[in-house]
Every structure is written in C-alpha cells, then in structure tokens.
Amino acid sequence: MPVIISNEKNLEFRPAGEEALKELFAVYKECEDFLALGPVPTASREMVRADLAMSKTMGGRFCGIFLRDGRIVGVLDFVPxxxxxxxxxxxxxxxxxxxxxxxxxxxxxxLVLVEQEVRKxxxxxxxxxxxQVNNPSAIQFWQNRGFRIYAGPELLADQTTVYRMEKLLSPAAAAGS
Ligand SMILES: CC(C)(COP(=O)(O)OP(=O)(O)OC[C@H]1O[C@@H](n2cnc3c(N)ncnc32)[C@H](O)[C@@H]1OP(=O)(O)O)[C@@H](O)C(=O)NCCC(=O)NCCS
Known part of the structure; x- marks a missing residue:
C-alpha cells in the first residue's frame, strides 16, 4: 500500500501512476501556460505517461497533490x-x-512537506x-524559499534551458531551530 504523505493542515501527496491518468491529465491540462514555456505546449496523456516513466527511471516518487476534501490541485515528482x-x-x-x-x-x-519527507x-x-530560465516567477518562488542558483544556464535533452538551483538543509534546521 503506497504511503500517503500529509501534513496537519490541508495537503496530501498521494502516489500516482497509470491508474490516476485521468486526474493527472486534468492537472496537466490546467498547466498549459507553464507547458508553453517548454517545447511541447499542449498537454496529452502521452506526456503524462512519459513523465511517469522518467520518474521511475530516476527513482522518483510521482504524486498527486490533494486537498483534504479530495480535490487534486497539482502534481509533484521528487527523488527522495x-x-x-x-x-x-x-x-x-x-x-x-x-x-x-x-x-x-x-x-x-x-515544499515544506517535501523537506519533511526527505529529512527522514x-x-x-x-x-x-x-x-527553466524563462520562468522568472518560479525562480523567484524558489529563491524566496532558500534556494540559490549554483549552475547553468544548461540546455537539457528535452530542449529546455534551466538554472540548477539548490537548498542546503542544515542539521540545525532539521532540529527545528
Ligand atoms: C511555482 C508554483 C509551484 C508555486 O506554488 P504556489 O502555490 O503558487 O506558491 P505560493 O502560493 O506558496 O507562493 C507564491 C507567492 O504567493 C504568495 N501567496 C501565498 N499565499 C497567498 C495568498 N493567500 N494570497 C496572495 N498571495 C499569496 C506567497 O507569499 C508567494 O510570494 P513570495 O514568493 O513573494 O513569498 C506554482 O505557482 C506553479 O505551479 N506554477 C506553474 C508551474 C511552475 O512554474 N512550476 C515550477 C517549476 S520549477
């Protein structure tokens, strides 16, 4: 039974695969503004399947992000x-x-939930x-949450150009200080 990751508030990460294709596709469809920043602007089930397959290759955990009321609001894929x-x-x-x-x-x-999970x-x-270098609001989002650019711009095989960003997790922060 896959583990649902949740916080005390409203969010849950539920592991998602082929069986959740319909819900995942609905998210991708509502993210075509973001997809338009990359080489394939239109969402498709094949795109979702390709991402699921890539996640497996990388040892990722592909999840739907759900509110407690059951609505799916996004997707997350992370390598723990x-x-x-x-x-x-x-x-x-x-x-x-x-x-x-x-x-x-x-x-x-x-992000808080991902941090809690990987700190295990x-x-x-x-x-x-x-x-992606052409996604300034996302760069800002990560910078405002402790990430910094450490490399790039770099052209990837999927034809996107990215900055590599990272957040260092200090042991002090892990202790909650
Ligand atoms: C980037 C993304 C994941 C950020 O998630 P989000 O839920 O929109 O982000 P948050 O709401 O937590 O924070 C974004 C800003 O909204 C603000 N905000 C949060 N709650 C708010 C509220 N109730 N009312 C108004 N603003 C609010 C935050 O303060 C934050 O601003 P800050 O960075 O100056 O602090 C999301 O916008 C997204 O999916 N974008 C498209 C895909 C994408 O670009 N993904 C990232 C790829 S690297």
Whole structure:
C-alpha cells in the first residue's frame, strides 16, 4: 500500500501512476501556460505517461497533490535521495499546480512537506531542482524559499534551458531551530 504523505493542515501527496491518468491529465491540462514555456505546449496523456516513466527511471516518487476534501490541485515528482548517485541529494523533478490553485500558499506548503519527507533520511544535505530560465516567477518562488542558483544556464535533452538551483538543509534546521 503506497504511503500517503500529509501534513496537519490541508495537503496530501498521494502516489500516482497509470491508474490516476485521468486526474493527472486534468492537472496537466490546467498547466498549459507553464507547458508553453517548454517545447511541447499542449498537454496529452502521452506526456503524462512519459513523465511517469522518467520518474521511475530516476527513482522518483510521482504524486498527486490533494486537498483534504479530495480535490487534486497539482502534481509533484521528487527523488527522495541518491539523486544522480549522490546519497546526500534529493531532487524535485516536477511541481506544478493547477492555475486556479496557485498563489494560495499550496506550493509553499508542498515544499515544506517535501523537506519533511526527505529529512527522514539523515544523509540528505540538499534539495536540488532545475528551473527553466524563462520562468522568472518560479525562480523567484524558489529563491524566496532558500534556494540559490549554483549552475547553468544548461540546455537539457528535452530542449529546455534551466538554472540548477539548490537548498542546503542544515542539521540545525532539521532540529527545528
Ligand atoms: C511555482 C508554483 C509551484 C508555486 O506554488 P504556489 O502555490 O503558487 O506558491 P505560493 O502560493 O506558496 O507562493 C507564491 C507567492 O504567493 C504568495 N501567496 C501565498 N499565499 C497567498 C495568498 N493567500 N494570497 C496572495 N498571495 C499569496 C506567497 O507569499 C508567494 O510570494 P513570495 O514568493 O513573494 O513569498 C506554482 O505557482 C506553479 O505551479 N506554477 C506553474 C508551474 C511552475 O512554474 N512550476 C515550477 C517549476 S520549477
């Protein structure tokens, strides 16, 4: 039984795969403004399937982001550790919310939850992410939450150009100070 990750407030990450294709596709459809920043602007079930397959390859945990009332509001794909063979590194491969649910604190809440989850492995020292250079509001979002650009711009195989960003997780922060 897959583990549902949740906080005491409103958010739940529910592991999602092929069986949730319809719900995941609905999220992608409402994120075409974001997809338009990349090479394929139109959402499709094939796109969702390709992301699910890529997640498996990377050791990712592909999840739907749900409100407690059962509504799906976004998708998250994260690698909890051992990203690119580095035991101390977690990675957020995808965080994407339906347009109508943005700027309400859900993305921030999801990041808190991801941090809580990856910290369960005491070796994790950093969370990394690749952010498209043509997505300034996302760059701002991550910078406002402790991430900094450490490399890039870099052209990826999927033809997006990204900054590599990371947040260092200090042991002090892990203790809640
Ligand atoms: C980027 C993204 C995940 C951020 O999630 P979000 O839920 O919109 O972000 P939040 O609401 O937590 O925070 C965004 C801003 O809204 C503000 N905000 C939060 N709650 C708010 C509210 N109730 N009213 C008004 N503003 C609010 C926050 O203060 C924050 O501003 P700040 O960065 O200056 O502090 C989301 O916007 C998204 O899915 N965008 C499209 C896909 C994308 O770009 N993904 C990132 C790829 S790297």
């Amino acid at each position: 550790g051992n990203y690119r063979g580095q035991p101390d590194t977690a990675y957020i491969a995808l965080l994407m919310l339906k347009q109508s649910f943005r700027h309400q604190g859900i993305g921030s809440g999801a 492995d005491p070796r994790i020292a950093r969370i990394r992410i690749g952010v």
